[in-house]
Amino acid sequence: MGMDVYGEAATSEVGEYFRNNVWWWRPLADYILRTHPELASSCAEWHSNSGDGLNAAESIALADALDADLASGAVDAYSTAYAAEVAALPREACNLCNSTGLRTDEIGVAHGYDKPRDPATGRGGCNGCAGVGTREHWAASYPFATENVREFAAFLRASGGFKIL
Incomplete structure (x- = not known):
């Protein structure tokens, strides 16, 4: 929009x-x-x-x-x-993975976001928080x-x- x-x-x-x-x-x-x-x-x-x-x-x-x-x-x-x-705003809990770093919903499983992030390839982990469980504050958008x-x-x-x- x-x-x-x-x-x-x-x-x-x-x-x-x-x-x-x-x-x-x-x-x-x-x-x-x-x-x-x-x-x-x-x-x-x-x-x-x-x-x-x-x-x-x-x-x-x-x-x-x-x-x-x-x-x-x-x-x-x-x-x-x-x-x-x-x-300076604090990071926020990731709502896609419930702050676990792994996305276990249907989309997460289908795209491999339910597995730990591989440091060598950068693949895996929640796509919303890069597998760390928190995201930038919404205002950073x-x-x-x-x-x-x-x-x-x-x-x-x-x-x-x-x-x-």
Whole structure:
């Protein structure tokens, strides 16, 4: 699933369409909502494909704010802090193998995930946790990158307003 963001009156090709899968969109939208809530407030549904969005003037104002954040290093600082916060999260119990490291359900048995991991081949063990019984915290699935902010700012500037579909 993804967030397809369409420009309403694009002034160039970059403003016609912006897409992030849900894993990339959530941290981008959260950054905007945390750092520029007043500029984002006209769009109440940043995390929905409901067709909400910003008009042309609001999009330009948000693009200006994001470009200023990029120029000042604020986005890079946020990215570094975000990565550190995610890295510090505790690992979680693996739900595919019930933290045993071996997956004994039908799929696990069919694919050999029910046998201990062979260090020489890397085969075996639970495919969800590599046979260790724990997985990265779910939040590690949501990356944040400065380049994504830069691309969204460029889209905003040329979109003529947008809708999230």
